[in-house]
Amino acid sequence: MMEKDLKEVLKRWEIPDPSQQLDERVMETYLRRRRPWGILNWKGFVRVPVPILVLLLFVQLVSAATIVYSHIYTSTLPPVTLSMPERIVEIPVVKEKVVVRTMYLPVQAPKHSSRRISNVQANLGNEKEPMNLTGFQPVSDFQIQVIKGGNRNGR
Protein backbone atom coordinates (compact mmCIF):
# COMPACT_ATOMS: atom_id res chain seq x y z
CA MET A 1 0.00 0.00 0.00
CA MET A 2 1.33 3.42 -0.94
CA GLU A 3 1.45 6.39 1.45
CA LYS A 4 -1.09 8.17 -0.69
CA ASP A 5 -3.58 5.32 -0.36
CA LEU A 6 -3.11 5.24 3.36
CA LYS A 7 -3.76 8.98 3.66
CA GLU A 8 -6.88 8.63 1.56
CA VAL A 9 -8.18 5.82 3.70
CA LEU A 10 -7.39 7.63 6.94
CA LYS A 11 -9.46 10.60 5.80
CA ARG A 12 -12.51 8.34 5.83
CA TRP A 13 -12.63 8.59 9.59
CA GLU A 14 -14.63 11.72 10.18
CA ILE A 15 -15.69 12.96 13.54
CA PRO A 16 -18.54 15.29 14.51
CA ASP A 17 -17.98 18.94 15.29
CA PRO A 18 -17.89 20.03 18.93
CA SER A 19 -21.31 20.72 20.33
CA GLN A 20 -22.69 24.13 21.20
CA GLN A 21 -22.82 23.09 24.85
CA LEU A 22 -19.04 22.82 24.84
CA ASP A 23 -18.74 26.35 23.43
CA GLU A 24 -21.05 27.68 26.13
CA ARG A 25 -19.17 25.87 28.89
CA VAL A 26 -15.81 27.19 27.74
CA MET A 27 -17.01 30.77 27.34
CA GLU A 28 -18.69 30.63 30.72
CA THR A 29 -15.43 29.48 32.25
CA TYR A 30 -13.55 32.30 30.56
CA LEU A 31 -16.03 34.97 31.63
CA ARG A 32 -16.00 33.70 35.19
CA ARG A 33 -12.24 33.67 35.51
CA ARG A 34 -11.16 36.60 33.40
CA ARG A 35 -9.48 39.50 35.08
CA PRO A 36 -11.61 42.63 35.25
CA TRP A 37 -10.21 45.75 33.65
CA GLY A 38 -7.84 47.71 35.80
CA ILE A 39 -8.02 45.39 38.76
CA LEU A 40 -5.03 43.37 39.83
CA ASN A 41 -5.55 40.03 41.46
CA TRP A 42 -3.51 39.90 44.64
CA LYS A 43 -3.77 36.79 46.67
CA GLY A 44 -2.16 35.97 49.97
CA PHE A 45 -2.79 34.53 53.37
CA VAL A 46 -1.77 35.24 56.92
CA ARG A 47 -1.92 32.76 59.74
CA VAL A 48 -3.60 34.33 62.77
CA PRO A 49 -4.07 32.49 66.08
CA VAL A 50 -7.68 32.17 67.14
CA PRO A 51 -7.39 34.27 70.37
CA ILE A 52 -5.79 37.12 68.45
CA LEU A 53 -8.42 36.84 65.75
CA VAL A 54 -11.17 37.02 68.37
CA LEU A 55 -9.48 40.00 69.99
CA LEU A 56 -9.13 41.78 66.65
CA LEU A 57 -12.75 41.12 65.83
CA PHE A 58 -13.79 42.42 69.23
CA VAL A 59 -11.72 45.59 68.82
CA GLN A 60 -13.11 46.09 65.37
CA LEU A 61 -16.65 45.59 66.64
CA VAL A 62 -16.16 48.06 69.49
CA SER A 63 -14.61 50.68 67.26
CA ALA A 64 -17.37 50.25 64.71
CA ALA A 65 -19.99 50.59 67.42
CA THR A 66 -18.26 53.69 68.76
CA ILE A 67 -18.14 55.28 65.34
CA VAL A 68 -21.78 54.48 64.67
CA TYR A 69 -22.86 55.73 68.11
CA SER A 70 -20.91 58.96 67.80
CA HIS A 71 -22.29 59.50 64.33
CA ILE A 72 -25.86 59.01 65.56
CA TYR A 73 -25.28 61.18 68.62
CA THR A 74 -23.80 64.06 66.70
CA SER A 75 -26.47 63.89 64.06
CA THR A 76 -29.35 64.01 66.59
CA LEU A 77 -28.06 66.88 68.73
CA PRO A 78 -28.68 70.45 67.49
CA PRO A 79 -25.60 72.41 66.76
CA VAL A 80 -24.46 74.45 69.80
CA THR A 81 -23.94 78.18 69.21
CA LEU A 82 -22.14 80.27 71.83
CA SER A 83 -23.91 83.63 72.24
CA MET A 84 -22.45 85.72 75.14
CA PRO A 85 -22.86 89.52 75.59
CA GLU A 86 -19.86 91.63 74.88
CA ARG A 87 -18.14 93.17 77.91
CA ILE A 88 -15.13 95.39 78.19
CA VAL A 89 -12.82 94.41 80.99
CA GLU A 90 -9.97 96.60 82.22
CA ILE A 91 -7.04 94.65 83.36
CA PRO A 92 -4.70 96.49 85.86
CA VAL A 93 -1.16 96.54 84.69
CA VAL A 94 1.56 96.69 87.38
CA LYS A 95 3.93 99.50 86.54
CA GLU A 96 7.59 99.12 87.31
CA LYS A 97 8.89 101.26 90.20
CA VAL A 98 12.28 102.82 89.79
CA VAL A 99 14.35 103.12 92.99
CA VAL A 100 17.39 105.38 92.99
CA ARG A 101 20.03 104.84 95.62
CA THR A 102 22.80 107.31 96.19
CA MET A 103 26.08 105.97 97.40
CA TYR A 104 28.75 108.13 99.01
CA LEU A 105 32.32 107.13 98.63
CA PRO A 106 34.93 108.10 101.29
CA VAL A 107 36.91 111.20 100.42
CA GLN A 108 40.63 111.80 101.22
CA ALA A 109 41.02 113.43 104.60
CA PRO A 110 42.52 116.97 104.88
CA LYS A 111 46.08 117.48 105.96
CA HIS A 112 45.31 119.22 109.27
CA SER A 113 43.96 116.05 110.61
CA SER A 114 47.16 114.21 109.97
CA ARG A 115 47.41 113.42 113.59
CA ARG A 116 44.09 111.59 113.47
CA ILE A 117 45.11 109.81 110.36
CA SER A 118 48.35 108.82 111.85
CA ASN A 119 46.36 107.66 114.76
CA VAL A 120 44.10 105.62 112.50
CA GLN A 121 47.07 104.31 110.61
CA ALA A 122 48.67 103.40 113.85
CA ASN A 123 45.52 101.63 114.81
CA LEU A 124 45.31 99.84 111.42
CA GLY A 125 48.95 98.91 111.65
CA ASN A 126 48.50 97.76 115.18
CA GLU A 127 45.31 95.72 114.94
CA LYS A 128 45.73 94.46 118.40
CA GLU A 129 43.63 97.36 119.68
CA PRO A 130 40.22 97.74 117.92
CA MET A 131 38.64 101.15 117.34
CA ASN A 132 36.46 102.30 120.18
CA LEU A 133 33.27 104.05 119.04
CA THR A 134 31.64 104.21 122.37
CA GLY A 135 29.68 107.38 122.87
CA PHE A 136 29.72 108.31 119.23
CA GLN A 137 26.62 110.16 118.17
CA PRO A 138 25.85 111.67 114.78
CA VAL A 139 25.17 115.38 114.74
CA SER A 140 21.57 116.42 114.74
CA ASP A 141 21.99 118.98 111.97
CA PHE A 142 24.83 119.70 109.75
CA GLN A 143 25.72 122.45 107.41
CA ILE A 144 27.32 121.94 104.11
CA GLN A 145 30.21 124.28 103.42
CA VAL A 146 31.64 124.39 99.94
CA ILE A 147 35.34 125.06 100.09
CA LYS A 148 37.15 126.14 97.03
CA GLY A 149 39.91 123.75 96.15
CA GLY A 150 43.55 124.68 95.90
CA ASN A 151 46.37 125.59 98.34
CA ARG A 152 45.01 126.19 101.77
CA ASN A 153 47.73 128.69 102.66
CA GLY A 154 46.96 130.77 99.60
CA ARG A 155 43.50 131.70 100.90
Add this chain to the structure above:
Amino acid sequence: MLTEAKLVRQAQSGDATAFLLLYQRYRKGICGFAHRLLGSQAAAEDVTHDCFAAVIASFQRFNPDRASLKTYLYAMARNLIRKHLRDPDNESSEEIPEDLATQAGPLDRLLDSELCDIVRTAIGRLPPLQREVLVLCEYEDLPLAEIAAIVDADLGTVKARLHRARSNLKRILAPYLNGDRDSQLVEDR
Protein backbone atom coordinates in the same frame (compact mmCIF):
# COMPACT_ATOMS: atom_id res chain seq x y z
CA MET B 1 -5.39 41.28 10.52
CA LEU B 2 -4.88 40.50 14.17
CA THR B 3 -1.94 38.30 14.92
CA GLU B 4 -2.23 35.46 17.37
CA ALA B 5 0.08 37.16 19.87
CA LYS B 6 -2.10 40.28 19.80
CA LEU B 7 -5.25 38.22 20.25
CA VAL B 8 -3.67 36.41 23.18
CA ARG B 9 -2.74 39.69 24.86
CA GLN B 10 -6.23 41.06 24.36
CA ALA B 11 -7.73 37.87 25.76
CA GLN B 12 -5.36 38.06 28.72
CA SER B 13 -6.62 41.59 29.34
CA GLY B 14 -10.20 40.37 29.51
CA ASP B 15 -11.37 40.84 25.93
CA ALA B 16 -13.97 38.10 25.44
CA THR B 17 -14.13 38.63 21.69
CA ALA B 18 -10.43 37.97 21.32
CA PHE B 19 -10.72 34.83 23.38
CA LEU B 20 -13.69 33.66 21.32
CA LEU B 21 -11.66 34.09 18.13
CA LEU B 22 -8.83 32.04 19.59
CA TYR B 23 -11.23 29.40 20.85
CA GLN B 24 -12.96 29.05 17.48
CA ARG B 25 -9.56 28.74 15.83
CA TYR B 26 -8.55 25.68 17.87
CA ARG B 27 -11.70 24.09 19.28
CA LYS B 28 -12.24 21.66 16.43
CA GLY B 29 -8.62 20.55 16.32
CA ILE B 30 -8.36 19.97 20.05
CA CYS B 31 -11.69 18.17 20.21
CA GLY B 32 -10.80 16.03 17.17
CA PHE B 33 -7.43 15.17 18.64
CA ALA B 34 -9.09 14.09 21.88
CA HIS B 35 -11.83 12.19 20.09
CA ARG B 36 -9.40 10.20 17.96
CA LEU B 37 -7.35 9.24 20.99
CA LEU B 38 -10.21 8.57 23.39
CA GLY B 39 -12.77 7.20 20.96
CA SER B 40 -15.64 9.10 22.55
CA GLN B 41 -17.18 12.45 21.69
CA ALA B 42 -18.39 13.07 25.25
CA ALA B 43 -14.96 12.35 26.72
CA ALA B 44 -13.36 14.46 24.00
CA GLU B 45 -15.57 17.43 24.84
CA ASP B 46 -14.80 17.05 28.53
CA VAL B 47 -11.10 17.03 27.77
CA THR B 48 -11.46 20.03 25.44
CA HIS B 49 -13.28 21.98 28.13
CA ASP B 50 -10.70 21.05 30.75
CA CYS B 51 -7.94 22.00 28.35
CA PHE B 52 -9.31 25.49 27.71
CA ALA B 53 -10.16 25.90 31.39
CA ALA B 54 -6.56 25.07 32.30
CA VAL B 55 -5.31 27.52 29.70
CA ILE B 56 -7.63 30.22 31.04
CA ALA B 57 -6.42 29.57 34.58
CA SER B 58 -2.78 29.97 33.57
CA PHE B 59 -3.39 32.51 30.83
CA GLN B 60 -1.59 35.35 32.63
CA ARG B 61 1.63 33.34 32.74
CA PHE B 62 1.55 32.48 29.04
CA ASN B 63 3.91 34.54 26.92
CA PRO B 64 2.85 34.48 23.24
CA ASP B 65 6.27 35.74 22.16
CA ARG B 66 8.02 32.68 23.55
CA ALA B 67 5.65 29.87 22.59
CA SER B 68 2.85 29.10 20.18
CA LEU B 69 -0.63 28.91 21.64
CA LYS B 70 -1.35 26.02 19.31
CA THR B 71 1.53 23.96 20.70
CA TYR B 72 0.57 24.97 24.22
CA LEU B 73 -3.04 23.86 23.72
CA TYR B 74 -2.18 20.55 22.11
CA ALA B 75 0.39 19.76 24.80
CA MET B 76 -2.18 20.55 27.47
CA ALA B 77 -4.77 18.39 25.70
CA ARG B 78 -2.28 15.54 25.41
CA ASN B 79 -1.60 15.60 29.14
CA LEU B 80 -5.31 15.60 29.91
CA ILE B 81 -5.93 12.72 27.50
CA ARG B 82 -3.17 10.65 29.07
CA LYS B 83 -4.58 11.42 32.51
CA HIS B 84 -8.03 10.43 31.30
CA LEU B 85 -6.75 7.16 29.89
CA ARG B 86 -4.91 6.33 33.14
CA ASP B 87 -7.92 6.99 35.32
CA PRO B 88 -9.92 3.76 35.73
CA ASP B 89 -12.97 5.64 36.98
CA ASN B 90 -13.59 7.28 33.65
CA GLU B 91 -16.21 5.90 31.34
CA SER B 92 -14.94 3.46 28.80
CA SER B 93 -14.65 4.77 25.31
CA GLU B 94 -17.26 4.06 22.70
CA GLU B 95 -17.59 0.50 21.70
CA ILE B 96 -15.39 -0.27 18.77
CA PRO B 97 -17.21 -3.02 16.91
CA GLU B 98 -15.08 -6.08 16.56
CA ASP B 99 -17.53 -7.65 14.21
CA LEU B 100 -17.60 -5.21 11.33
CA ALA B 101 -20.35 -7.03 9.51
CA THR B 102 -23.22 -6.41 11.87
CA GLN B 103 -24.42 -3.05 10.57
CA ALA B 104 -27.30 -2.69 8.15
CA GLY B 105 -28.23 -0.09 5.54
CA PRO B 106 -27.70 0.71 1.87
CA LEU B 107 -24.58 -0.90 0.52
CA ASP B 108 -22.55 2.25 -0.20
CA ARG B 109 -23.28 3.87 3.13
CA LEU B 110 -22.63 0.61 4.81
CA LEU B 111 -19.30 0.22 3.09
CA ASP B 112 -18.25 3.77 3.94
CA SER B 113 -19.37 3.39 7.48
CA GLU B 114 -17.61 0.10 7.79
CA LEU B 115 -14.46 1.50 6.30
CA CYS B 116 -14.62 4.35 8.85
CA ASP B 117 -14.98 1.80 11.62
CA ILE B 118 -12.11 -0.23 10.22
CA VAL B 119 -9.84 2.82 10.23
CA ARG B 120 -10.95 3.76 13.73
CA THR B 121 -10.35 0.24 14.94
CA ALA B 122 -6.97 0.09 13.29
CA ILE B 123 -5.86 3.39 14.81
CA GLY B 124 -7.28 2.35 18.17
CA ARG B 125 -5.09 -0.73 18.12
CA LEU B 126 -1.91 1.28 17.77
CA PRO B 127 0.21 1.92 20.85
CA PRO B 128 -0.68 5.28 22.44
CA LEU B 129 2.60 7.00 21.56
CA GLN B 130 2.30 5.97 17.91
CA ARG B 131 -1.37 6.82 17.84
CA GLU B 132 -0.93 10.39 19.10
CA VAL B 133 1.85 11.10 16.64
CA LEU B 134 -0.17 9.68 13.77
CA VAL B 135 -3.27 11.67 14.69
CA LEU B 136 -1.32 14.91 15.04
CA CYS B 137 0.39 14.37 11.72
CA GLU B 138 -2.38 12.90 9.56
CA TYR B 139 -5.48 14.60 10.96
CA GLU B 140 -4.22 17.85 12.47
CA ASP B 141 -1.61 18.46 9.76
CA LEU B 142 1.00 19.63 12.22
CA PRO B 143 4.66 19.78 11.18
CA LEU B 144 6.98 17.26 12.75
CA ALA B 145 8.87 19.88 14.77
CA GLU B 146 5.64 21.06 16.34
CA ILE B 147 4.60 17.48 17.09
CA ALA B 148 7.94 16.93 18.76
CA ALA B 149 7.31 19.96 20.97
CA ILE B 150 3.81 18.76 21.84
CA VAL B 151 4.77 15.21 22.77
CA ASP B 152 8.02 16.41 24.38
CA ALA B 153 10.26 14.18 22.31
CA ASP B 154 13.08 14.51 19.82
CA LEU B 155 12.36 14.97 16.17
CA GLY B 156 13.98 11.62 15.39
CA THR B 157 11.80 9.87 17.93
CA VAL B 158 8.71 11.40 16.39
CA LYS B 159 9.77 10.27 12.93
CA ALA B 160 10.39 6.75 14.19
CA ARG B 161 7.03 6.58 15.96
CA LEU B 162 5.26 7.88 12.86
CA HIS B 163 7.01 5.35 10.65
CA ARG B 164 6.07 2.50 12.93
CA ALA B 165 2.47 3.73 13.16
CA ARG B 166 2.15 3.85 9.38
CA SER B 167 3.68 0.42 8.99
CA ASN B 168 1.28 -1.04 11.53
CA LEU B 169 -1.67 0.60 9.86
CA LYS B 170 -0.65 -0.70 6.47
CA ARG B 171 -0.41 -4.16 7.91
CA ILE B 172 -3.78 -3.93 9.68
CA LEU B 173 -5.60 -2.37 6.78
CA ALA B 174 -3.96 -4.39 4.04
CA PRO B 175 -6.74 -7.01 3.69
CA TYR B 176 -9.32 -4.28 3.11
CA LEU B 177 -7.42 -1.83 0.99
CA ASN B 178 -5.63 -3.79 -1.66
CA GLY B 179 -7.75 -2.34 -4.40
CA ASP B 180 -10.72 -4.62 -3.89
CA ARG B 181 -12.11 -3.11 -0.74
CA ASP B 182 -15.71 -3.95 -1.56
CA SER B 183 -14.99 -7.58 -2.28
CA GLN B 184 -13.09 -7.92 0.95
CA LEU B 185 -15.95 -6.45 2.94
CA VAL B 186 -18.44 -8.72 1.20
CA GLU B 187 -16.24 -11.68 1.92
CA ASP B 188 -16.25 -10.74 5.58
CA ARG B 189 -20.00 -10.84 5.57
